[in-house]
Amino acid sequence: MKEFRRLQIKLTPQRLAILNFLRGNKSHPSAEDIYKAVLKHYPTMSFATVYNTLEALKNKQRVKELKIDSGKKRYDPDTTKHHHILCIKCKKILDLHTDFKLDVPEELTHGFELLGNSIEFYGLCRKCRKRH
């Protein structure tokens, strides 16, 4: 777990379980999803620990908080620059690793210094297209 050690946070068994659940996970889980998954291995796991760990991982840039779901936060262990495609019907989320060059006319930024962007594409996934 040397990959985790460089996070410079205390590696408790609970945190390792959360990290293992998140590693390579492409489901953009909510705190509850994570809680339920880790509960299987740690029956005493609490929400406080999940949130505490997510907060620590956010600070270490090991996860990104997504605003793609109104009502609850979701978390993405892939912190590389990428975008998302959201199915408006079943809410499935797909990663899109494509870099877009977006030139914003200077006169429209009102003095903003732009640092990045995040694109949410929306549409219908294959399954939802089939059921009209």
Add this chain to the structure above:
Amino acid sequence: MKEFRRLQIKLTPQRLAILNFLRGNKSHPSAEDIYKAVLKHYPTMSFATVYNTLEALKNKQRVKELKIDSGKKRYDPDTTKHHHILCIKCKKILDLHTDFKLDVPEELTHGFELLGNSIEFYGLCRKCRKRH
């Protein structure tokens, strides 16, 4: 208020007050912002009415629900296609009426039918840049 009449919803005084507050409003207010503003004119206004009205206006496409703020919904009376620039420090939101051509490689959409997109630019507004 013929502009409101074509919404085909019952125009109660409370709803008119909300509509007037929203008209041309570029602050992307939350339900609470709207509630507080309208409360001045209607001391008996309730949150239920604010949410009820926002739901009706959403259905009539008179407002758009924004997911730009994790933790609470914000509403945008400008329903034309546009994007947002968010200050990561003071959370100020600026509209960006620029149309970007985003070509997504077919082989990356996994069968999704793309219908639109929404871009969130982030950065530092003029004021927040000054205070380093």
Add this chain to the structure above:
DNA sequence: CTATCTGCAAACGTTTTGCATCTGT
């Protein structure tokens, strides 16, 4: 007249907090 809306309060789902205890380093 009546389908719909209002306002209140209670319920809900998610996230945060306080605190006594425990544990990685």
Add this chain to the structure above:
DNA sequence: ACAGATGCAAAACGTTTGCAGATAG
């Protein structure tokens, strides 16, 4: 040893709901 994490329960927060009474069309 001790800074920091855990687990529990309570609180906080935004949003939704049920319902009796009011009202726009």
